[in-house]
Amino acid sequence: MSRAVAKRLDPDPGLVAVITYDGLCTFEFGIAVEVFGLPRPEFDFPWYQFKVVSAESRRSRAIGGVVVEADAPLARLKDARTIIVPGWRDRNERPPERLLRAITQASARGARCLSICSGVFVLAAAGLLDGKRATTHWRHMPDLKRLYPDIRIEDDTLYVDEGNVITSAGSAAGIDACLHLVRRDFGSKVANSVARRLVMPPHRDGGQAQYVAAPIQARPGRTIGEVMDWARARLSQPIAISAMAKRARMSERTFLRRFNESTGAGAAAWLQQERMSRARELLESGTLSLADISAQCGYQSLETFRVAFRRSVGTSPAAYRARFRAQG
The missing domain is CATH 3.40.50.880 (Class I glutamine amidotransferase (GATase) domain)
Structure with a gap:
């Protein structure tokens, strides 16, 4: 290892x-x-x-x-x-x-x-x-x-x-x-x-629901799992829920219900969580500018990214990066 x-x-x-x-x-x-x-x-x-x-x-x-x-x-x-x-x-x-x-x-x-x-x-x-x-x-x-x-x-x-x-x-x-x-x-x-x-998903946000109607699988059902992989590969782009539903060959209403049943999270909340996870990884390990990280995580403006990051993580992107550099 x-x-x-x-x-x-x-x-x-x-x-x-x-x-x-x-x-x-x-x-x-x-x-x-x-x-x-x-x-x-x-x-x-x-x-x-x-x-x-x-x-x-x-x-x-x-x-x-x-x-x-x-x-x-x-x-x-x-x-x-x-x-x-x-x-x-x-x-x-x-x-x-x-x-x-x-x-x-x-x-x-x-x-x-x-x-x-x-x-x-x-x-x-x-x-x-x-x-x-x-x-x-x-x-x-x-x-x-x-x-x-x-x-x-x-x-x-x-x-x-x-x-x-x-x-x-x-x-x-x-x-x-x-x-x-x-x-x-x-x-x-x-x-x-x-x-x-632990053979666990790498991150489940604290705000995710406790009770899920269907058991959460290590990997959600094939269709939902494929859509999640598709979205993860495109985090630098705007991703509409309607596009995810179309990818799953479902109506938007059915897709939202199935996504929640499979993962215990709403599709929009999951997508935001994935963008924040990508941002944390880039801030921790890379030297990209904040503007580049913002773009790679799908935010159209740096200010929107800063607001979303602070709301999710509790600190600014610059402060988060500085804490890692101080101990690097």
Whole structure:
């Protein structure tokens, strides 16, 4: 396997600490281990340090009878740059006070916290989400709204990034949130490499719907998949939804319905996401001018591109590029 070199946003990604406790949600825990805890010999730069931190006793019994043995005490959170909270065992049970204190103190000194599924109830109980946007599995939202009315709940998203706090929806959305964090730290090329090892799509935007009428395939149905490939090859050009529908040999109404059923996203939103992904890759790895990048991503004016990029990524194209050059 070839070794990849990244222009990193941060030369030291630091320690990732995943919390364990009795009743641990096994799949959510596994996501954190898979993304942050495995060796990455394909990368020629420091990867995350990783520790399993116990919120209660050293040994925790996870769902399914699996026993997880922590390799660090709760006090290790003081050294963590990133804290992962897998799904909490009972949304009506207040987490241990010592756990909440440790998370609050870590957050106050700048640690990032990421919850998967019902893990949001731990971050909410710690007071980290007051007045902020957050999400969780759609089944848990009524309880989250009832218990924590000060949270601005996003009803139908995969994950919400509020800077130092990231919350994600149902279990598999935790993969998307973790890949999003990798993308923040290392850029699109590295995040895409991790996604390939997971046999995952390289990027699902946080605003994508949680519930999809038809199961999402690794590659959407042949007709829709072919149209997506056709559009990706033409991102430098204006692409009308009507043209995509014609390519699929469907009416526009049928195409929009089938596209949403196959991907969980609207066709226009998907196309915008693809343009932004291309822009990030060009900004991270190339020396093209902003005007050239704007044109290659299909924007008729540089100002339109700047506005769209800021709305999608949260910063300007120039600032995004500068962050990579500073660490290059």
